[in-house]
Amino acid sequence: MAHSSSGFRGTRVGVTEGAGLKNQGEDPLGERLPRICVSYWCVQGHETRPVFIKLPEDQIPEVWDCRRCGKTASRNPDSAPGQEPPDDGDGYKSHLDYVKERRSSQDAEEVLAGALRRLRARGGLAD
Incomplete structure (x- = not known):
C-alpha cells in the first residue's frame, strides 16, 4: 500500500x-x-x-x-x-548533533586521548 x-x-x-x-x-x-x-x-x-x-x-x-x-x-x-x-522538534539533525546528544565533552576528550595513545604506540603519530 x-x-x-x-x-x-x-x-x-x-x-x-x-x-x-x-x-x-x-x-x-x-x-x-x-x-x-x-x-x-x-x-x-x-x-x-x-x-x-x-x-x-x-x-x-x-x-x-x-x-x-x-x-x-x-x-x-x-x-x-x-x-x-x-520548530516542532523533529527538525533536521546532523551526525554531529546526534553524537553530542550521546556524549559529553569529557567523554569526547577521553575518546580522543585514547585514540591518540593507540596511534602513538603503533608509531603512526609523532609526539
Missing part, C-alpha cells in the same frame, strides 16, 4: 502503464507513465525537484523536505523567504 501523500500511488520506478508479465504481448514494456518534476524551495533558498507521476494538481504535496538542509520547503519560492518555520 502506498503512503497517502506519495506521488507514485503504489507504483515502482520504471513501471509502465500496461506492463504485464514478461511473456505476454509483443511489447511487454507498454507505454511509459507520464511524469512531472515539481520545484520546492526552503527558507534558505535551496531548490528540491522531486519527480512525481502526473497527478491532478490537488494531489501533489504542497510541502516537501529540503534535501540539503532538511527544512520544510514549499512550492512557492516567495512564501516567507526570511522566516523560519515553527
Whole structure:
C-alpha cells in the first residue's frame, strides 16, 4: 500500500502503464507513465525537484523536505523567504548533533586521548 501523500500511488520506478508479465504481448514494456518534476524551495533558498507521476494538481504535496538542509520547503519560492518555520522538534539533525546528544565533552576528550595513545604506540603519530 502506498503512503497517502506519495506521488507514485503504489507504483515502482520504471513501471509502465500496461506492463504485464514478461511473456505476454509483443511489447511487454507498454507505454511509459507520464511524469512531472515539481520545484520546492526552503527558507534558505535551496531548490528540491522531486519527480512525481502526473497527478491532478490537488494531489501533489504542497510541502516537501529540503534535501540539503532538511527544512520544510514549499512550492512557492516567495512564501516567507526570511522566516523560519515553527520548530516542532523533529527538525533536521546532523551526525554531529546526534553524537553530542550521546556524549559529553569529557567523554569526547577521553575518546580522543585514547585514540591518540593507540596511534602513538603503533608509531603512526609523532609526539
